[in-house]
Amino acid sequence: MKKMEIFEPAMCCSTGLCGVSVDPELLRISTVLNTLKNNGVQVGRFNLTNAPQEFVTNKTVNDFIREKGVDGLPVITVDGNIAITGRYPSNEEFIKLLDVPEHFVGKIAGGAETEKSKGCGCSGGGCCC
Incomplete structure (x- = not known):
C-alpha cells in the first residue's frame, strides 16, 4: 500500500477545525482522511504547530521548506x-495517488479544485483548541 503524508502550515489545532468559522477545505480533508482510515488506509497528517519534528526529520519536506518557505505548504x-x-x-x-477505490474517500463532490487553505479558520486569531 502507498504511504501518503500531509505536511500542513501552522494551525491552532491538529485539524484546523476549530473556532466559529471552519474552513470547508479543511473539513473536506478531515472527512476524507477519516473515511480512508475507516477503510484501512492510514495517511500521516502533520502541522507545523503540533508536529514540528516531522518537518525536521523528513529531509524532502525540510529541503522544500528551506527552498520555498512555509508559504508553499501544504506539501503532500x-x-x-x-x-x-x-x-x-x-x-x-x-x-489516484493512493490507488484506492472511489468509495474509500466517500462521495466525490465535483471536480473543481478548492482554493488553498489560509489557516485554521479561527475567528479573530483566538483558537478554541
Missing part, C-alpha cells in the same frame, strides 16, 4: 516523494 508526499504542493489533493487525486 507519496512514498517519500513530493506529489502536490501549495494545496490539498482533490478527492479524485486521493483515489
Whole structure:
C-alpha cells in the first residue's frame, strides 16, 4: 500500500477545525482522511504547530521548506516523494495517488479544485483548541 503524508502550515489545532468559522477545505480533508482510515488506509497528517519534528526529520519536506518557505505548504508526499504542493489533493487525486477505490474517500463532490487553505479558520486569531 502507498504511504501518503500531509505536511500542513501552522494551525491552532491538529485539524484546523476549530473556532466559529471552519474552513470547508479543511473539513473536506478531515472527512476524507477519516473515511480512508475507516477503510484501512492510514495517511500521516502533520502541522507545523503540533508536529514540528516531522518537518525536521523528513529531509524532502525540510529541503522544500528551506527552498520555498512555509508559504508553499501544504506539501503532500507519496512514498517519500513530493506529489502536490501549495494545496490539498482533490478527492479524485486521493483515489489516484493512493490507488484506492472511489468509495474509500466517500462521495466525490465535483471536480473543481478548492482554493488553498489560509489557516485554521479561527475567528479573530483566538483558537478554541
